Amino acid sequence: MERVKALVFDVFGTVVDWREGIARDAAPFLARHGRPDLDPRAFADAWRKRYQPAMEECRAGRRPFTRLDVLHRENLENVLRDNGLDPARIGEAELDAMNRAWHRLDPWPEAVAGLTRLRRRYVLAPLSNGNVALLLNMAKRAAIPWDAILGAEVAGAYKPQPEAYLRTADILGIRPDELCLVAAHNGDLRAARQSGLATAFVLRRTEHGPDQATDLGPDEPWDVVAADFQDLARKLGC
Amino acid sequence: MERVKALVFDVFGTVVDWREGIARDAAPFLARHGRPDLDPRAFADAWRKRYQPAMEECRAGRRPFTRLDVLHRENLENVLRDNGLDPARIGEAELDAMNRAWHRLDPWPEAVAGLTRLRRRYVLAPLSNGNVALLLNMAKRAAIPWDAILGAEVAGAYKPQPEAYLRTADILGIRPDELCLVAAHNGDLRAARQSGLATAFVLRRTEHGPDQATDLGPDEPWDVVAADFQDLARKLGC
Numbered sequence: 001m002e003r004v005k006a007l008v009f010d011v012f013g014t015v016v017d018w019r020e021g022i023a024r025d026a027a028p029f030l031a032r033h034g035r036p037d038l039d040p041r042a043f044a045d046a047w048r049k050r051y052q053p054a055m056e057e058c059r060a061g062r063r064p065f066t067r068l069d070v071l072h073r074e075n076l077e078n079v080l081r082d083n084g085l086d087p088a089r090i091g092e093a094e095l096d097a098m099n100r101a102w103h104r105l106d107p108w109p110e111a112v113a114g115l116t117r118l119r120r121r122y123v124l125a126p127l128s129n130g131n132v133a134l135l136l137n138m139a140k141r142a143a144i145p146w147d148a149i150l151g152a153e154v155a156g157a158y159k160p161q162p163e164a165y166l167r168t169a170d171i172l173g174i175r176p177d178e179l180c181l182v183a184a185h186n187g188d189l190r191a192a193r194q195s196g197l198a199t200a201f202v203l204r205r206t207e208h209g210p211d212q213a214t215d216l217g218p219d220e221p222w223d224v225v226a227a228d229f230q231d232l233a234r235k236l237g238c
Numbered sequence: 239m240e241r242v243k244a245l246v247f248d249v250f251g252t253v254v255d256w257r258e259g260i261a262r263d264a265a266p267f268l269a270r271h272g273r274p275d276l277d278p279r280a281f282a283d284a285w286r287k288r289y290q291p292a293m294e295e296c297r298a299g300r301r302p303f304t305r306l307d308v309l310h311r312e313n314l315e316n317v318l319r320d321n322g323l324d325p326a327r328i329g330e331a332e333l334d335a336m337n338r339a340w341h342r343l344d345p346w347p348e349a350v351a352g353l354t355r356l357r358r359r360y361v362l363a364p365l366s367n368g369n370v371a372l373l374l375n376m377a378k379r380a381a382i383p384w385d386a387i388l389g390a391e392v393a394g395a396y397k398p399q400p401e402a403y404l405r406t407a408d409i410l411g412i413r414p415d416e417l418c419l420v421a422a423h424n425g426d427l428r429a430a431r432q433s434g435l436a437t438a439f440v441l442r443r444t445e446h447g448p449d450q451a452t453d454l455g456p457d458e459p460w461d462v463v464a465a466d467f468q469d470l471a472r473k474l475g476c
Contacts, residue, residue, distance in 0.1 A: 069411065123378060133411030136386045140361060148374045148387040153409070171391065173307065173371030 001223055001236065003178050004198050007118060008127035008150065008168060010159075010183035011135065012105075013207040015115075015126070015144065019044050021105035029098050033090055035083060041209060046082065050075035055129060055158040067131035067153050073099045102130070103137035107144060108204065114229025115145050117238040125150040127168050127181060129158050160191030169197070182232065186219040193220075200224040202232055239461055239474065241416050242436050245356060246365035246388065246406060248397075248421035249373065250343075251445040253353075253364070253382065257282050259343035267336050271328055273321060279447065284320065288313035293367060293396040305369035305391050311337045340368065341375035345382060346442065352467025353383050355476040363388040365406050365419060367396050398429030407435070420470065424457040431458075438462035440470055 012018045022044035030038045054071040057063040076099055077087040087095060115124060126135050128151040135149045150168050157163035169179045176196035183189050184204035193199050199222040205212060218225045226232035250256045260282035268276045292309040295301040314337055315325040325333060353362060364373050366389040373387045388406050395401035407417045414434035421427050422442035431437050437460040443450060456463045464470035 123374065131411075132386060132388075132392075132409045136361065136410070140385055146386075147378055148370060149385075150370075154370075154392055171370045172374070173369075 001180065001198055003175075004122070004180045005174050005178045006123035006125065006172050007180050007182055007200070008125050010181070010185060010188050011126045011128035011130055011138075011151075013204055014182065014184040014202060015111050016105035016107050016138065016142075017207070018048065018102070018105050019207065019209060022047060022101050025098065025101035025104065029094070033085055033094075035085060038083060043079065043083070045208070047072075047075055047079045050078060051129075059158050059161055065152075065156050065158070068102075068129055069099065069131050069134055072102055100137075103134050104141060105138055107142050108228070110228050110230045112142065112144060114231075114233045117233035118229070118236065119145050119147065121236070121238050123147050123172065125168075125172075127151055127159070127164065129164075159188060162191070162195045165192050165195040165197055180223065185215050189222055190220065193222075198223045200226060200232060202226050202228060239418065239436055241413075242360070242418045243412050243416045244361035244363065244410050245418050245420055245438070246363050248419070248423060248426050249364045249366035249368055249376075249389075251442055252420065252422040252440060253349050254343035254345050254376065254380075255445070256286065256340070256343050257445065257447060260285060260339050263336065263339035263342065267332070271323055271332075273323060276321060281317065281321070283446075285310075285313055285317045288316060289367075297396050297399055303390075303394050303396075306340075306367055307337065307369050307372055310340055338375075341372050342379060343376055345380050346466070348466050348468045350380065350382060352469075352471045355471035356467070356474065357383050357385065359474070359476050361385045361410065363406075363410075365389055365397070365402070367402075397426060400429070400433045403430050403433040403435055418461065423453050427460055428458065431460075436461045438464060438470060440464050440466060 009015055019041060023040035026040040026043045030036060030040060030043065054075055058065050080087050118124060125146055125148045128135055130151060131153040132149050135151060139146050152158045152164055154171065155164045155167040166176060169176045177198060180198035180200055181189060181192035182200040182202060184202050184207060189199040189201060201218045201222040205216055224232065224235055226235055247253055257279060261278035264278040264281045268274060268278060268281065292313055296303050318325050356362060363384055363386045366373055368389060369391040370387050373389060377384050388409065390396045390402055392409065393402045393405040404414060407414045415436060418436035418438055419427060419430035420438040420440060422440050422445060427437040427439060439456045439460040443454055462473055464473055
């Protein structure tokens with residue numbers, strides 16, 4: 001970690017609590033459109049479940065790189081159909097507002113304070129599969145102190161493709177080993193390490209709710225393992 | 239201006255004083271390498287004079303898009319040769335450090351305070367031909383409060399190509415008329431207006447030194463005309 005000049009962060013699950021944020025906005029939306037019976041957290045999970053397969057179309061080259069706002073919107077319409085709702089009857093403004101719930105996710109309680117400490121010493125940026133507008137609107141609303149908005153859209157490739165990590169280091173004007181990925185997901189860290197980045201695991205044990213079964217600890221000896229962002233700041237001497 | 243959601247800024251000359259910043263770092267560099275007789279401001283002007291022709295190679299399609307750090311470095315080596323200095327004898331570390339003077343430019347005196355006011359109401363980002371690392375390092379050093387780092391590298395096109403303006407609006411998720419370019423250069427504003435952006439002219443009467451002959455006032459009725467960034471904030475009700 002001595003060489004590291006910049007920290008880049010996974011965002012969904014690592015910086016923000018997507019499940020509770022989506023559920024919060026889905027509850028009144030579903031009620032307005034005739035399905036108050038649906039569990040909004042199950043709706044959030046179903047929406048999120050379509051995330052990796054949608055990006056995989058781009059990663060596999062079957063579709064040109066397409067920003068996440070567009071994929072989220074397509075996935076939303078499909079999840080609505082799965083629940084017997086016709087997107088065409090809901091209307092553009094309502095669909096767009098619901099889709100933008102991803103722009104309004106709240107950070108985990110200690111995240112902004114931890115980032116504020118880390119920013120004194122490091123360049124901080126998201127390295128998220130979220131697009132620039134999504135990440136920027138999220139940061140503006142929640143006062144997340146990024147130095148730049150990076151990620152899949154700027155790199156033109158979705159994680160865990162190597163280009164997402166390597167192009168981010170290149171854009172920052174640093175070597176891969178001068179860049180550290182911070183993530184709550186072992187798979188993301190594995191891909192980052194394979195591209196030569198430093199790695200920091202942060203535990204988020206309720207990203208998927210109280211019964212979460214994945215990423216409950218580090219699978220490999222990552223360069224840093226932290227309980228949360230305040231702990232990460234302490235371990236990095238910030 | 240009622241529709242405007244985001245302000246994007248020209249940087250060299252509009253936000254920062256490139257001439258004095260380059261001259262400040264060029265003076266000891268030239269002295270160390272045997273040319274203490276050279277005027278560092280004339281050296282800055284000569285370096286800057288190669289800026290537009292270098293980008294024009296990319297704009298005209300004779301060269302793929304190449305980030306400004308690379309063009310600046312090539313231009314530096316050519317200006318050194320013009321002054322009888324051999325870059326090969328100066329060495330990589332010294333050349334790189336001199337090239338990074340563009341990352342260390344100081345904002346005009348009221349710029350950060352004005353931006354801080356404007357940021358309460360608008361999304362703020364550079365829309366500069368400078369690359370991401372250059373703009374990020376500059377902002378970190380001088381505490382320039384951007385919400386994101388945008389510009390030619392993210393858009394993949396150098397101003398005044400329409401793509402530089404239009405792709406920036408697209409990345410921000412807004413229409414061109416919801417985006418306002420702030421610049422001290424009538425030509426930049428003209429191109430932005432042709433792409434449908436709102437326009438704000440800010441007077442910088444010494445960008446090129448005390449004898450500046452260009453951009454001493456608005457050439458067209460731009461949407462806003464301001465004396466500096468504090469005046470811009472006041473005129474936009476921030």
